[in-house]
Amino acid sequence: MRWQDIDQQPCSLARTLAIIGDNWTLLVLRDCFMGVRRFDDFQQRLGVTRHVLSDRLRKLTEGGVLDKVAYQERPLRHEYRLTAMGKELYPVIVHLAQWGDKHLAGEHGAPLTRYHRQCGEPLEAQLQCSHCGDVVKPTDIRVEENPYWKGQILVNC
Amino acid sequence: MRWQDIDQQPCSLARTLAIIGDNWTLLVLRDCFMGVRRFDDFQQRLGVTRHVLSDRLRKLTEGGVLDKVAYQERPLRHEYRLTAMGKELYPVIVHLAQWGDKHLAGEHGAPLTRYHRQCGEPLEAQLQCSHCGDVVKPTDIRVEENPYWKGQILVNC
DNA sequence: AACTGTTGGTTCCTATTTGGAACTTATAGT
DNA sequence: ACTATAAGTTCCAAATAGGAACCAACAGTT
Structure with a gap:
């Protein structure tokens, strides 16, 4: 199976990764959350080649994560902004960065520290259930298959 | 810059993605959290080619996310298990899947539903600050640069 | 003893994607 | 007329992925 067909799978994670898993x-999203909006700024900060960046921005735009909006008319110039849907990916970025802070920091420590404005402490984010407010651990989650795909997803588990 | 050199950047997210961002x-990690441990099971469930799978499992093992352990001696056979470090990536998987459930589900609904055992409700996970217990929104986070890389990370923001 | 199956890969070849650099378009400023 | 800016596109060589076959080391069956 080709990676580009991965969005055909009955799996929300696979469909999500079809848009942002490249x-x-x-x-690119990290920089979006840092306020970067323009092509050349992305390109310089990331060091990615221009046509790969062009392709990724297009996929993110088509996927509804970014919005391509004109910020001037003559000459016509566009910038990329996170949509509401895109902003909901923030927890993913925070957890990934936090994992790197904890496990991959070198001798100089983590490059960035995130602080929680409300309490002023360095942020240690954790999963919380929005219904009961409890902290959620992997073993606290029970998975149930949609009857439509019965037996196709949880095979071999 | 080549993707394989991305772990040289002073960015915890980039270093994390150097291990799991391919x-x-x-x-592969999704399946690990579903209990898959063996090469052929990964291969059949994912549909990925065998040499790509081989490469990814090696990188995950070298990165400390998976542990390659023998489960029988004759013939020698190995399986891949999440390390403690690997298990800490669970919030990432949950948020990614939840985002897909919300935004990318088709007419038949989400393929899997995750329930919080403690309260029995479908899980809606959110970020919580472990110090004060508050829910954390993107705007609640203040970022501070490590003095060692002063001016190199937050440029253009 | 000879076959068949299982498991965890490796090898081979072709097709696609990436990295790097140069080029393009449309315009503003000097 | 020349230079700069911004957002790409085009070109080519090099790296990576997809697909299929092959391999090693055994276990079980005929």
Whole structure:
């Protein structure tokens, strides 16, 4: 199976990764959350080649994660902004960065520290259930298959 | 810059993605969290080619996310298990899948539903600050640069 | 003893994608 | 007329992926 057909699978994770799971794409999103909006700024900060960046921005736009809007008319210039849907990916970025802070920091420590404005402490984010407010651990989650795909997803588990 | 050199950047997200940011790798991890441990099971469930799978499992093992352990001696056979470090990636998987459930589900609904055992409700996970217990929104986070890389990370923001 | 199956890969070849650099278009400023 | 800016596109060589076949080391069956 080709990676480009991965969005055909009955799996929300696979469909999500079809949009944002490419190499470079999550780094593009990192920069979006830092306020970067323009092509050349992305290109210089990431060091990615221009046509790969062009392709990733197009996929993110088609996927509804970014919005391509004109910021001037003559000459016509566009910039890329996170949509509401895109902003909902923030927890993913935070957890990925936090994991790197904890496990991959070198001798100089983590490059960035995130602080929680409300309490002023360095942020240690964790999963919380929005219904009961409890912290959620992997073993606290029970998975149920949609009857439509019965037996196709949880095979071999 | 080549993708394979991305781990040299002073960015925890980039370093994390150097290990798990490849195409297919997060789907391998999805299956790990579903209990899959063996090469052929990964291969059949993912549909990925065998040499790509071999490469990704090697990178995950070298990165400390998976542990390659022998489960029988004659003939020698290995399986791949999540390390403690690997298990800490669970929030990433949950948020990615949840985002797909919300935005990419087709007419038949989400393929899988995750329930929180403690309260029995379908899980809607959110970020929580472990210090004060508050829910964390993107705007609640203040970023501070490590003095060692002063001016190199937050440029253009 | 000879076949068949299982498991965890490796090898081979072709097709696609990436990295790097140069080029393009449309315009503003000097 | 020349230079600069912004957002790409085009070109080519090099790296990576997809697909299929092959391999090693055994176990079980005929």
